[in-house]
Amino acid sequence: MNEEQLIQAAQQGDLEAFNRLVLSYQGLAYNVAARLLREPAAAEDATQEAFLSAYRHLRSYRGGSFKAWLLRIVTNGCYDELRRQQRRPQTALEPDSPDGDEPANPGWLADLGESPQQMAERVELNRAIQRCLNQLEAEFRTAIVLVDVQGMDYAEAALVMKRPLGTVKSRLARARARLQICLQGFAELLPERFRLDHEGSA
Amino acid sequence: MSTPVSPRDLEQLSAYLDGALSPRATANLEQRLKNELDLARAFKDLERTRALLRRAPQRRVPRQFTLTRQMAGAAQRSLSSGWNSLNWASAAASLLLVLVLIGDFTMNGLPQITFGAAAPAAEEAPQALMVETAEGAAGEEGLQTEAAPPQELFAEADRQVKENETGLDWRGFLVSYARDVEIGLAFLAVITGLAAWRQKNHP
Numbered sequence: 001m002n003e004e005q006l007i008q009a010a011q012q013g014d015l016e017a018f019n020r021l022v023l024s025y026q027g028l029a030y031n032v033a034a035r036l037l038r039e040p041a042a043a044e045d046a047t048q049e050a051f052l053s054a055y056r057h058l059r060s061y062r063g064g065s066f067k068a069w070l071l072r073i074v075t076n077g078c079y080d081e082l083r084r085q086q087r088r089p090q091t092a093l094e095p096d097s098p099d100g101d102e103p104a105n106p107g108w109l110a111d112l113g114e115s116p117q118q119m120a121e122r123v124e125l126n127r128a129i130q131r132c133l134n135q136l137e138a139e140f141r142t143a144i145v146l147v148d149v150q151g152m153d154y155a156e157a158a159l160v161m162k163r164p165l166g167t168v169k170s171r172l173a174r175a176r177a178r179l180q181i182c183l184q185g186f187a188e189l190l191p192e193r194f195r196l197d198h199e200g201s202a
Numbered sequence: 203m204s205t206p207v208s209p210r211d212l213e214q215l216s217a218y219l220d221g222a223l224s225p226r227a228t229a230n231l232e233q234r235l236k237n238e239l240d241l242a243r244a245f246k247d248l249e250r251t252r253a254l255l256r257r258a259p260q261r262r263v264p265r266q267f268t269l270t271r272q273m274a275g276a277a278q279r280s281l282s283s284g285w286n287s288l289n290w291a292s293a294a295a296s297l298l299l300v301l302v303l304i305g306d307f308t309m310n311g312l313p314q315i316t317f318g319a320a321a322p323a324a325e326e327a328p329q330a331l332m333v334e335t336a337e338g339a340a341g342e343e344g345l346q347t348e349a350a351p352p353q354e355l356f357a358e359a360d361r362q363v364k365e366n367e368t369g370l371d372w373r374g375f376l377v378s379y380a381r382d383v384e385i386g387l388a389f390l391a392v393i394t395g396l397a398a399w400r401q402k403n404h405p
Contacts, residue, residue, distance in 0.1 A: 019268040026267045027260070034261050044264055051267050056277045122259050129258045147220070148255035154222055173216035174209070180251040 007066060011058050018058070022051050025067065028150065029074045035145040036078040038134060046081055050074040068159035075142055075160060082138055132182035139163075140175035147172055207244045215245045219252060289398045295391035302387060306380040 001009065001017070003024075009017035029050055034043035050073045061069055114122075133141050139161065146157040147168075158168045207215070217223045218231050235242045269277070 015269060015271065015274050018274075022268045023266070026263050030263045030267070031261050040261075040264065047263075048267050051269065052273065052277045055269055055274060056280070125254070125257065126259050129255065144255065148252050149258050151256070154220065169217055169222065170209075170213050173213040176216055176248055176251055177212055179255070180247055183251065183254065 003066060007058075007061065010055075011061070018055055021066070025070055026051075028067070029070065032071060032074050032145055032150060033078055035130070035133060035149060036075065036138070036141060037081055038130075042081055042085075046074065046077045050077050053077070065156060065159055068156050071146070071160040072162065079138055128183060128186040131186070132179050135182055136175055136178060140171050140178070143168055143171040144175040144179060148176070205240050207241055211241060212244070212248075215241070215248055219245070219248055292391055292394035292398055295387050295394055299384060299387040299391055302380060302383050306384065 001020075003021070006017045006021050010021060026047065030043060030047045033046040033050070034040060037043045037046060050070070053073050054070055057073075133144070136144070142161055143157060146152045146160055147154070152160070154165055154168055154172075157172075158165045161168060163171075214223065214227065214231055218228060223231065235245060
């Protein structure tokens with residue numbers, strides 16, 4: 001069954017078909033949530049909630065990009081969570097690391113095929129990116145996560161964000177400029193091949 | 203010393219990077235990139251930033267997010283119960299609105315006939331008695347005891363005035379607040395109706 005057939009079957013109550021859609025999109029949904037929210041646990045909850053909400057409202061899906069429809073549910077859930085966190089800020093009893101970042105060797109980054117040096121570089125790079133992303137406002141962060149991190153085009157990002165194409169373009173440009181300034185501050189922490197001022201890093 | 207690029211140029215560079223500029227704008231920008239060193243440097247920086255972000259590692263999902271039959275059932279139940287509650291609230295608000303509108307129509311239509319006629323009659327009653335007694339006194343001199351208005355008639359007139367005053371307050375209160383109540387109920391009916399629609403159609 002292709003995606004359209006799976007959606008139609010799921011709309012008629014076929015849970016198995018819906019779960020096949022979940023398996024196709026759970027990686028994308030979780031990664032978007034994880035970049036928008038700071039805590040992995042919150043991202044996990046937001047992803048699960050998004051799939052439950054998608055199942056509940058599947059009948060209201062009227063065609064078009066299912067990916068964009070689903071990611072809109074994910075991002076809306078993340079915005080709700082961010083608003084909740086702002087209203088009731090919480091401090092973890094035991095931060096993952098002394099500066100509140102993720103642990104030095106998080107399980108999700110583990111890759112058996114790479115050397116410890118490569119692994120350390122990836123962790124540093126990820127840390128720097130996440131810290132800079134966290135400094136952006138939610139909508140700027142969403143634009144850059146969808147287009148630059150997940151590789152979506154402007155039209156799809158506009159559908160997810162429910163904003164005109166021009167708005168997405170300008171938010172993305174400003175977000176890139178801000179992120180660039182922020183990442184320059186981490187130049188010393190980044191592995192040499194990832195430094196912005198290093199020719200050929202791109 | 204490099205000069206910062208304008209926000210408009212930055213937006214154009216960003217769109218150019220993603221191949222989202224029109225052919226004409228692309229040609230213009232490419233010409234400028236050849237001639238303007240600061241613009242070319244800014245473009246290079248933007249390009250590197252995007253490349254860095256594209257290298258950002260993807261996280262592995264910590265678990266499967268598939269739904270169990272139990273979760274799916276609970277999700278459907280919560281949707282229908284929320285939708286039903288909002289629908290009932292909307293229906294109740296609409297019904298109350300209709301009742302208040304009927305009440306308002308009745309209040310504004312009937313008062314002129316009912317208490318508009320009753321009140322003056324009650325107020326005129328003691329005066330009519332006074333006139334009657336005065337005439338009686340003039341016509342039948344010497345019979346002073348018969349000329350005095352009977353106390354029970356005054357008491358009856360007082361009671362009628364009091365009743366009408368009480369009725370006026372109660373009805374007046376309703377009439378004066380009916381408009382506010384109507385607006386409030388109409389607002390409530392619309393809001394709950396929209397919320398029910400949204401609950402059903404928007405995730």
